Amino acid sequence: MTQDLARSLHDKAAEGTGGWWRSAVIYQVYVRSFADSNGDGIGDLPGIRSRLPYLAGLGVDALWLTPFYASPQADAGYDVADYRAVDPLFGDLSDADDLVRDAHRHGLRVIVDVVPNHTSDEHAWFQEALAARPGSAARTRYHFRPGRGEGGHLPPNDWESVFGGPAWTRLEDGDWYLHLFDSRQPDLNWENEEVRAEFESILRFWLDLGVDGFRVDVAHGMVKAPGLPDIGQSEQATMIGSQRLPFFDQDGVHGIHRSWRRLIDSYAGERVAVAEAWTPDPGRLALYVRPDELHQAFNFHYLTAEWDAEALRAVIDESLATAGSVGAPCTWVLSNHDVQRHVTRYGGGQAGLRRARAASLLMLALPGSAYVYQGEELGLPEVLDLPDEVRQDPSFFRANGQEGLRDGCRVPLPWSGERAPYGFGSGPSWLPQPSEWRELSVEAQDGDPRSTLELYRAALRLRHELPGLGDGTMTWLDAPAGVLALARPGFVCTANTTADVAELPVPGRPVVSTAAVEFTGGKVRLPADSCVWWAV
Missing domain, CATH: 2.60.40.1180 (Golgi alpha-mannosidase II)
Structure with missing residues (x-):
């Protein structure tokens, strides 16, 4: 592998700043919705590989791939059954290896998701726990507890799932297990040394394969408050990102991240880790990017700011100050696979598109690194009218947790042609694409100086050419x-x-x-x- 040569490309960001990631523009690939190579309607690793020239031409520095691991797909791959295997939906391990190597040849780094807060209920550890008795060692890898009330028929505490409903499920033997997300995603117990050792091994597996880093899913969630205390109120999902909760943003997570940083730093090639961390304020977020912790953290406070000069300036000032206080760069983001696309968030229609284009150009001018969610370079809006029968997001089926709207930002990309699936693959896509997307495809926008695609290409080219941009x-x-x-x-x-x-x-x-x-x-x-x- 010509990794040394490949990593010398797109490295203006690293000159004099101490790391390529401090200025990088990183493109999020939602694997199942990017490009389908085999006609089954689901995006895959060979499909991504076939589109690497497009991404290199767009001008991004790295890719972040959402989970492609072996999984029953109860939550689009964020329910992992085997962290060292590729799900057949997306290819096999050789496809992952080929993708990383080919990306490096195109001058692109590759960041992969790691999901440490929970596993799938089909993971070998959880299956072993189900077969074991209450109080057994196999159950200590997860959070198993007896219930409250007469006969233990009440959950151990009042915690709610982020997806809606209770965060506990009872087994026939009377034990309850914790799942902050879907019931098929049991939370791991990070007080268990076996869990910590296993994830260090998983990180090494993918670093040895050649990936350039990790996006840490729910980086704020691995450690729970001692005693698992009640919260005392309902609708807890609405509190995430505004209040500290006993199951999120506990101080104990930072010891885990420091140990991971030491491991990552032991590898050559400036490998990195970025935290998905919802915190009550930018000051708490800055703790995740101290010099001995993770390299980046998504700035969700910027994502949620209104399109208003005063509000934006306040968030930008606070973000720069708090990140700068620990010597970290800011990391800006406007959309991802969990939130409504910003064209729609800013009002939808032509007005929303105008604001989204302006907001994107502003974001790319700010000091630090930026993340681009696939399709935002095309000006894609949220799909708001998906029929209920095609929805797959578990939050939609669990009392509208996370508003139950995540499928709308995950509709597969339009690449070319006059009718669906618009070059995404050879057959119908796993979520239907709107007919008006034919005007937003890569082919339709390519070469049009007024298009959103050409706006992004021009801005990303200038980020590399103008010395004052980036960090x-x-x-x-x-x-x-x-x-x-x-x-x-x-x-x-x-x-x-x-x-x-x-x-x-x-x-x-x-x-x-x-x-x-x-x-x-x-x-x-x-x-x-x-x-x-x-x-x-």
Whole structure:
């Protein structure tokens, strides 16, 4: 494998900053919805491999692949039955090896998901626990407890599943087991040394295969508060990300992450780990990216900010300050496989698309690293009218936990053609694609200077060409109400978040814009909901 040569590509980000990941743009591939190579309607690893030239041409630095491990697919692969095997839906282990090698030849790094909070109920450990008796050693790898009340018929505490309903399921022998997600995803007990040793072995397995790092699923969830205390109120999923909970963001998770950082740092090639961590505030999030912990953490506080200059500036300032306090870069994100696509979140239709394009250009101008969710470079909206009979998200079937809407952001990508599946594969896709997506396909947008695809290509190319972008510093400039203006070395970004035209002095030479601007008398008129990059 020519890894040394491949990793020298796309490395402007690492020059003088101490790590490629501090400036990288990382593209999230939702494996089952990216590209289908065998006509079964489900995306797979060979399909991703066939589209690597597209991703390299887009200008991203790395890929993050959602789980492709052996799984009964109760939660789209986040219920893992074997962490060292590829599910036949997606290929086999040789396909994973080929994909990593080929990605490196294209100058792309590969980050894979690791799911340490829970396993599938079909994992060998849980099957062993089911066959064992209450109190047995096999059950100590998970959270088994006797129930409360007469005959133990009540759950051990009042915790609720993130997907809705209780977080406990009772077995016929009377024991209850904890599952913060679906009942087919039992939570592991990270106080058990065997669990810790197993996951270090799993990390080594994939690092030895050549992956460049891990996205740590539910990085905030592995450790539970001692005694598993009650919370005392319902609708607990609405509290995630705003309050500390006894099952999330416990201080004990940081010891696990420090041990993983030591392991990852023992491998050559600047391997990394990024935390999916929902915390009450950016200060708590910064703890996950201290110098001896994980390299990055998704900035969900930015994702949830309104398209409003004042709100965005507050989140940006707080994020930069808290990440900078521990020497970490900020990591910006607008969409992923668990949240509504930002075209729709910003209002939908043409107005939502305008704001989404402007928000994306603003995000790519900020100091640090950015994540792009597949299809956002096409301006895809959320699919809001999926029939109930095609939905597969377990949160939809469990009292609308997480609003029950995650299938809408997971609809397979449109690549080409006039009718579904739009080049995704040769047969019907696992979720139906809207007819209007023929106008949003890669083929339809390719070469159109007004398209969202070409906007992303231009912005990502400039991130590599302009020395002031990526990791580094920024300064706010004076601007009219509702407008953000930020300066970086040799560069200015202006974003108008209002519904009206805004006027300000010309900052420099426009190099990319989400909408046409007008110049008059030394001033520039910024259209509503627009963003412009200027070379100074």
